Amino acid sequence: MTPAALAELVRATAVDVLSTRGLDPSALPAEVTIERPRNPEHGDYATNVALQTAKKAGTSPREFATWLAEALTSNDALSEVTVAGPGFLNLRLAPDAQAAIVREIITKGEDFGRSDLLAGRRINLEFVSANxxxxxxLGGTRWAATGDALGRVLAASGADVTREYYFNDAGAQIDRFVRSLIAAAKGEPAPEDGYAGSYISDIAAxxxxxxPDALTAEDGPEVFRRIGVNLMFDEIKRDxxxxxxDFDVFFHEDSLHKSGAVTTAVEKLKGSDKLYFENGAWWLRSTEFGDDKDRVVIKSDGAPAYIAGDIAYLVDKRSRGFDLCIYMLGADxxxxxxxxxAAxxxxxxxxxxxxxxIGQMVNLVSDGKPVRMSKRAGNIISMEDLVDAVGVDAARFAMIRASVDSSVDIDLDLLRKRSSENPVYYVQYAHSRICSVLRNAEALKVEANDSLQLLDSEAEGTLIRALGEFPRVVKAAAELREPHRVATYLHSLAGDLHRWYDHKPALRILPRGDEEPTxxxxxxxxxxxxxxRVFANGLALLGVTAPERM
Known part of the structure; x- marks a missing residue:
């Protein structure tokens, strides 16, 4: 019985208990919280539902917990239910209920952890969108890993997800890029406000x-813009x-201006009380939604501010049928x-x-010191640099495993280690270790069976219950938009697996020598x-490989 199933059992039992005593079951929370206690001696799981409910229902927490414990004890899925403190319930699964977790994983296979939590939702997930x-x-690299993982988690929870890259091909930054290319083509230094790095020279060439006539052609700057931007963007896509x-949609900012979508969206907004005219300009009342000041949409000279394009882009997204638009943006x-x-x-x-x-900064360190290692990009560290240093799997796992609202230090020395200190190695090695056992079992012609009630050691119980947590972890990662929960879960699960595998005295998985299989x-x-299966499913959600040999 997974924690989710146990929560449903506790709630259903609580409804019956309250109803039979003439108390109001609507006092119960919509979802009962089931947690694994820090001290396993207290039980396999614990719940505070009596503390949450009793006062509203018209009884005391301890009394309600006692009623609930008596009712739950008669259920075959539980071997023990005790009341602790002011009204906590400690629950211990019966062997058959614990075995059901393993059976469910085997039965569902690749679908274990998936749900219909977000079924029917159409989500536009915009991320990276670097100029x-x-x-x-590194900031874009973090969003590439985390955004992709979030998309996988949302899809695993039933959502229809479109991954979108907003291609910023309009504005002053592109103008500076073009001027930098032209300067490099002429053999001149980069403009003061331009871009440096050997990649500029490579693209200009x-x-x-x-x-060949781009420098002297009448439309030379436009030639450098058209070809240069496409070359740079092709490289970004390739990386x-x-x-x-990978993305489903690459949306061009410039299309909003050329099509008249920006003008149309702003004209529509002028009839809204969220847009007002002052000092010759049109302003958006963004302070009503937490912004530090209202923002100019149309400047006093009639030109659209950058946010005008954002508004038109939102209109476009909504017109495509998305009921939720998620933007993953940088710290600034x-x-x-x-x-x-407000828009x-x-x-x-x-x-x-x-x-x-909002994602926070990424710092690259080695020997405890900041690293400056860019080959081509002047004073920035690129995705290519990081991947060359540690590989795709290590880079992705390291970027995903920290919450996006905190800065993260990427330790190059650590990510190169083939040891338990390296978090991605620790998790991948757990998967490959199990694969090795399965290969050896096949060679020995030992077959798996469902006598799972025999798995009665503490280490086995801990591992099984940890496996049962996976669907709840994926659900929380989707609800809270926090894919790092999957990474931290897998790291913890790897610890449970290694402790079971290395248990003393040995818990033999396979027979030794002439020993007959039991x-x-x-x-x-x-x-x-x-x-x-759980390791493979979890790593797939992170876009990290699950190697069978290491």
Whole structure:
């Protein structure tokens, strides 16, 4: 019985207990919280439902907990239910209920951990969206890993997810990029406000290879813009693909201006009380949604501010049928939370149809010191640099395993180690270790069986209950938009697996020498199969490989 199933059992029993005593079951929370106690001697699981409910229902927590314990004790899924403290319930699973966790994993296979939590939701997930003026830096790399993992988690929870990259091909940054290319083509230093790095020279040379007269042509700057931006963006796409991150849509900012979508969206907003005219300009009331000041949408000279494009882009997303638009933005974009929610409100939408996730800084360190190692990009560290240093799997896992609202230090020395100190190695080795057992079992012709009630050691119980947590972890990762929960769960699960495998005295998974296979060997082999499946499913959600040999 998984924690989710146990929570349903406790709630259903609580409804019956309250109803039979003439008390109101609506006092119960919508979902009962089931947790694994820190001290396993207290039980396999614990719940505080009596403390949450008793006062509203018209009784005391201790009394309600006692009634609930008496009712639950008669259920075959539980071997023991005790009341602790002011009204906590400690629960211990019966062997058959614990075995059911393993059976469910084997039965569901790749679908274990998936749910219909977000079924029917159409989600636009926009992430990375780095300006095509240089290679992807570490901030973009973090979003590439985390955004892709979030998309996988949301899809595993039933959502229809579209991964989108907003291609910023308009504005002053592109103008500076073009001027930098032209300067490099002429053999001149980069403009004061331009971009440096050997990649600029490489792209400029390729523009001249394709269009030898670009420097003297009347439309020369446009040639450098068209070819240079495409070359830079093609490289970004290639790096993302090699990193395991692909997009469904690449949306061009410039299309919003050329199509008239920006003008249309702003004209529509002028009839909203969320847009007002003052000092010759049109302003958005973004302070009503947490922004530090209202934002200019149309400047006094009639030109659209950058946020005008954001508003038109939101209109476009909603017109494509997305009921939730998630934006994953960098640390310097915190003000966009209020701006985008205000834009949604001004358009007549629910502000909660917009969510903005803000990512914090990434620092690269070695020997405890900041690393500067860029090959091509001047003073930035690129995705390519990081992948060359530690590989795709280590880079992705390291980026994902920390909450995005905290900065993260990427320790190059640690990620190169083939030891338990390296978190991705620790998890992948757990998977490959189980795969080795399964190969050996096949060679010995030992077959798994379902005599799972024989798995009665503390280490086996701990591992099984940890496996049962996986669906709840995925659900929380989707609800809270926190894919790092899957990474930290897998790291913890790897510890449970290694402690079981290395248990003293030995818990033999396979027979030794001339020893005949027993039902217990087969049951432990089934547990190995379930464990391998959960590791494979979890790593797939992170876009990290699950190697069978290391």
């Amino acid at each position: 095509p003026t240089g290679p992807l830096h 390729e523009v001249l290879r394709q269009e 993302l693909h090699d990193f395991g991150t 974009h915190h003000g966009y939370i209020g701006r985008l929610k 949604a409100a001004a358009l007549g939408d629910d502000p909660d149809s917009v969510e903005v996730l 039902e217990l060997h087969g049951a432990r082999l089934r547990l190995c199969q379930a464990t391998q």
